[in-house]
Amino acid sequence: MATTTGTAEPAALAAGEGVRRRDFIEIAAVSAAGIGALGTLVPLISQMAPSKDVLAESTTEIDLSAIQPGQAIKAVFRKQPLFVRNLTQQEIAAANAVAVDSLRDPQTLQERTKEGHDNWLITMGVCTHLGCVPLGASEGEIKGEFGGYFCPCHGSAYDTAGRIRKGPAPKNLEVPEYEFNTDTKITVG
C-alpha cells in the first residue's frame, strides 16, 4: 500500500476516477460507527417491551366446575378481563340458528369453542371497538338484544357466541389461545 500511495494514486486522482483511499477509510469508519450506534438502539428500545415478571403472568389456569349452565364468570388474563361462559342448550341453538354469511365477522360457534366442549364460550372481555368491558357476564347485567354481551360505551351488541351483531365494533370478541387440561380445568395463554 505504502508504495502505491506515492505513485498510482495521484494519477488516478488527476483523472478523477477510482475510489480514493481517504474516501474509503471515511466511509468505512463512519459506517462502522453508524452500525454500532444502530446496534445500541436494540437494548434502548427493547427495555420498554414487557419485562420478565409481566411475561410470567401470561398464562392463567381457570377452574370451571362451579359454573352452572347460563352462568358466566369474569377471570383475569394478562391483566384484562376474560369471560368464561357456560352456554345453555337454548343459547347454543340460538347461536347455531344464525346464517353465518350474514355476519360482519363470519364464524360459527364451533369455530369459537373447543370440540366436545361447545357449551364453554371463552372470550376476552374486551370490546373490539375501543376496548371497554361489555356487560352480560355478571348476574343481572343486561345482555343486549342478541342475548350475549352488550358494550355500554358505544352500543355494540354481541350474540351468544360472542359474535358482533350490531354497533360499531368490527370483530367478534377475541377467543384467546387455551386448552382443556381436564373437563373442568383450562389453561389460557
Add this chain to the structure above:
Amino acid sequence: MSFPWARHYEPKAPLMRYLDEKLPLPRLVYNAIGAGYPVPRNLNYMWNFGVLAGFCLVLQIVTGIILAMHYAANAGLAFSSVEHIMRDVNWGWLMRYAHANGASFFFLVIYLHIFRGFFYGSYKAPREMVWLLGVVIFLLLMATGFMGYVLPWGQMSFWGAKVITGLFGAIPLVGEPLQIWLLGGYAPDNAALNRFFSLHYLLPFVIAGVVILHIWALHIPGSSNPTGVEVKSESDTIPFHPYYTAKDGFGLGVFLILYCLMVFFLPNSLGHPDNYIPANPLSTPAHIVPEWYFWPFYAILRAFTTDFILPAKLWGVLAMFASILVWFFLPWLDKSPVRSGHYRPAFKWFFGALVLDMLVLGYCGGSPAAEPYVMISQIATAYYFLHFLVILPIVSMVERPLPLPFSITEAVLGEDATPAT
C-alpha cells in the same frame, strides 16, 4: 465570536437556505462544532476530554431516563425495583451497569479535563469565565453523583445519605435544623429518597444548561492549546470539522473500549458489595466509604481530628468545601503570564506534586479512618492548600519561564517555516 478567517455557513440546498432564514440551527452547529469553528492546529489528546465529558452527559441522561421508567422512588420499593431492573427488565442489567459505570467514567474524564486545565493554564485570561463555569459544573456533578448513589437504597446508599447530610449538621446554630429540613425527617427515609430522586433527575439538565454556557464562553476567545500562545493567524488554526471531529472520534473509540470493558466484564468492581444489602437504619456497615471519585475530598473531610477554636467536625466540612471553592480563585492566584506548564520549569514540578498529592488523598480517602492514613491525609491536605494558596502565587512571581515560540505554527513546523496561508 470567532476569528475573521472562520469559514461561513453557506447553505446550497433550497431547503437548507429556507431553514437558515427561519431557524438557523444548522448554522449554529456549523459554527460550534463544524467547519466554522477554527481551532489551534496543535491540540494534543488532552483536548479530547471536553467532548468525552459531553458524551458522558448524554450517556447518563439516556440511560438515566430509561432507569427512571422502571425505578420506584419509595423507601419500601426502591431496593427491589433495582433488582427488578437487574432481573426482569429487558436489558435492564445493561442499562444499570452502563449508568453506574458511566458515572465513574464521567468523573474520570472530568478529572482529566480539570487537570488538563491545571497544567496548561486554561483558567487564565481571557478564559476565566470558561473555568468558573467549569467549576460550577463540577459541583453540580458531585451533587448529582451523590444523590444518584442514594437511589438504590442499599446500605451504602443509606449511610452515604446519612453521613453527607450530616455535614450540614456541622454548621453552627442552623446546622441541625438544616439537616432535618434537607432530609425531611430525622434520618434518611422516604421523604429524603423522593427529593433526591427528583433532584437527581433535574440536575443533569441544569448541567446541560451550564455546559452550553461553558461552550459559549469558550468560543469567544476560542480553544486554548498546548503552547499557551494565542492564535495569531489563519495558519495557526484548522477547522474543527473534519480535523477534530476525527480526532475526537478516535478518542471516543478508545474511551468506549475501556468503558465497555468495565460495563461487560467488571461491572461491580467500582461499587461496594454492601450496597446489595437493603438499607438498614439500625446497622452501619463496618467500612463505609463514598465512591472512588469522592475519595480525595473525603480524606480532606476526615483529616481534621482536633478542635481548634472551631469544632473539628466543622473544620473538616469547611476544608472539604474550600478545597473545591479555591478553584474559583485560581485565575487570580496564578498570575504568571505564561499559560502552558511546558514553558514553566518550576510550576511543572509543583503540578506533578499536586497530582501526586491528589492521588495520596484519594488513596487515604478510600482507606479506613485509622493510622497511618489519618496522618498522611493531614499532611496531604496541608500540602493541597499550600499548593493553591502559597506555592502557586509565589512560583508565578519568582519563576523565570522558558522562551515561548513566536506562534503556534512555529511551534509545530519549526522557526524557519514559512507560515502557510
